[in-house]
Amino acid sequence: MTLQVPRAITITLHRVCSFQNSYVIYRHGLGFPYTDVGRCVYYATDGALAGQWISDDCDDDMRSFICETPTTIQDSCDHNFNGYCYYLSTSLNYGVDYNFEQAQETCESISGNLVSIHSPNELRYVKSLYRTKNTPSIYIGALTVSGKYHSWTDGSSWTFDNFDTTSQQSGNCMMMSLQSNGSLTQDAWYPSDCQATRSFVCKRQAGLPWRGPTTPPTTVTPNPSNPSYCNSLLVAPSQVTSPGYPGNYTNNLNCAFQLATLGSYRIRLTFNSFNTESCCDKVTVYDGDDSQGSLLVDN
DSSP: OOOOOOSEEEEOOOSSSOOSSSOOOOOBOTTOOOTTTOSEEEEEOSSTTTTOEEEEOTTTOOOEEOOOOOOOOOOSOSOEETTEEEEEGGGTTSOSOBOHHHHHHHHHTTTOEEOOOOSHHHHHHHHHTTTTSOOOEEEEEEEEETTTEEEETTOOOOOOOOBOTTOOOOOSEEEEESSOOSSOOTTOEEEEOTTOOBEEEEEEETTOOOOOOOOOOSSOOOOTTSOOOTTEEEESSOOOOOTTTTSOOOTTOOOOEEEEOSTTOOOOOOOSOOOOOTTTOOOEEEESSSTTSEEEEEO
């Protein structure tokens, strides 16, 4: 049997010389990278340049390639990527277009949330789910307060975004444009009126059984994977603690918690455990985006 080895294999260094992690050994050939030739890179497999990375034109040069996929966890879902299952609203037995609150409730009914996006690769994956569909935009699970504070409905950290910073649109919910037109750019995120109806994507952890939403516990227990959320934006229902709870917090510590909810719902703030130094510490609650709002509690 004869095994034919391609003379060069394309690798994904695009625009800048970087990967999605820091554990990379660069093997650029002498004089490379050379972006005047092109912003893509190939790996030579024979000749004097064998084993080295060479700059190449991204559009005109055709080469063999190798695909790398994230580790997947076994699950029955159709769209499984990097440990999570993704569900298009059109694949669920629900109406196609929902407002933000209805979309989030739908996702919770299958033990998920509206999709949170944490990397360019995940953004491209979500976009690929609509490759054969004529869908103008989808809800993503992001909320924004005054355009300054952002959070995901699934409680995950805000580590990536793709806002169109030139947009003049307003709203507390977020949508992702899947098409470009005069005012919207494909893949970009925009604020939206939460009552607007559109398609959406649900995301849940792969390998977990389907079950409906559960009531969060009323007792706060210390958990390194669930920090106090000091100086964060949270979406109800949720819970916060002083840093280090149930131990003492450090001296001269200031914490601000931004609490938000969906639609016309109200927020009920309950203190399950309250013990501060009366001489030095206090809790202040405002109704508004910041400390300029109406004072509700000063204790």
